[in-house]
Amino acid sequence: IKIIVIGKWRLGVGKSCLLLQFTDKRFQPVHDLTIGVEFGARMITIDGKQIKLQIWDTAGQESFRSITRSYYRGAAGALLVYDITRRDTFNHLTTWLEDARQHSNSNMVIMLIGNKSDLESRREVKKEEGEAFAREHGLIFMETSAKTASNVEEAFINTAKEIYEKIQEGVFDINNEANGIKIGPQHAATNATLAGSQGGQQAGGGCC
Amino acid sequence: MDGHKEFYDQYAQSQEKSVVNKMQQKYWKTKQTLIKVTGKKEDEHVVASDADLDAKLELFHSIQRTCMELLKAIELYQKRICFLSQEENELGKFLRSQGSQDKTRAGKMMQATGKALCFSSQQRLALRTPLSRLYQEVETFRYRAISDTWLTVNRMEQYRTEYRGALLWMKDVSQELDPDLFKQMEKFRKVQAQVRHAKLNFDKLKTDVCQKVDLLGASRCNLLSHVLTTYQTTKLVCTCLCYI
């Protein structure tokens, strides 16, 4: 399953940190600007089936925006990330959402992530606002902290689950690789790759 | 993931010197140069990300332009002052000679006015000293500070073209990208290293340019307020004396 992590530009909202926490269970306090895209992968089990999530962590800086657009293609899910301590990252969500919807598969599962929930004292965006935005646009919503690892597993796994359900319902055509889903070699197990790319302040979702 | 990244980065660096890489780099740089000179539309997001820099460049060009205009204006002003002073002097002399022939009270007044006019014409010429100082200072400013900044701007533009070229290249290789295919990833890492390198260079020059332009603006203000004070004092003295 390919999942992409996207997010608004300017100083990081924590996309790369989320990925690192999910794949390596580490936190990196220094901001290391992503150039274009980085990749991560992890195996998870859903419903007794082994699924490989392939995550694309996109660059959030504005100059990479046109480049990140090409990464939406073939993603089954997207994590759209903003930073709860900076309102401007939340205000840009609509543009990113439009971008994501326009350049991706229409069935792509999008999860809205409010990151840095550990910085409660510096919070600028209320949890209710995130929830309201997600409801309005039909997204799943979660607040995470890449620092304390709170909800990070859940964010990726829930996205994968959502995609998995869509596959079961037959919404995704698993024989079409453009959906970001590849069947593994063993006939019994589904090998799914979740690719997430993170760009700026939005994180993209995943597919399996 | 990090281990891989390091491996790829090292690999990309060793590849950097390879001829093929250099050729491709040149190709994308040339392509960007072409886009620029032909005025073709550039990537709006890339352009937008340089907005602060472009605003500074705008300021720089305005400093450059207005300095030129100021020099021209001073030159013209100097000429006019000379003319005016000459005319004034002539008129003064004329009034004095006419007044000396006229024995009435009107003759006395004519003589006095003529004297005042001659005096004022001298004072007017005194303005030329602070003005030519202003001219020299602005001229030096133009030769030293402006041309120095101009060099930095040019270097920055070179790096900008390189960076945008590298971005074009990255966009190109991003069209087809599958992290599971080694060949594609190898290529992508190579380009990524290139973009990172070009971005580093460009960002540094970008900061340099912004700082230099700010400094340039501040030092011009300083220079003007300094030199103009002398001018203003002389002008005041001149005006006062004329009215006495």
Ligand SMILES: Nc1nc2c(ncn2[C@@H]2O[C@H](COP(=O)(O)OP(=O)(O)OP(=O)(O)O)[C@@H](O)[C@H]2O)c(=O)[nH]1
């Ligand atoms: N306190 C706190 N800091 C975080 C969290 N997540 C990320 N950060 C910090 O935020 C900064 C940016 O994180 P990155 O993950 O590099 O940001 P990014 O979104 O990948 O940025 P780009 O690659 O430029 O798009 C880093 O200095 C992190 O240490 C979090 O959950 N809590």
Ligand SMILES: [Mg+2]
């Ligand atoms: Mg990043």
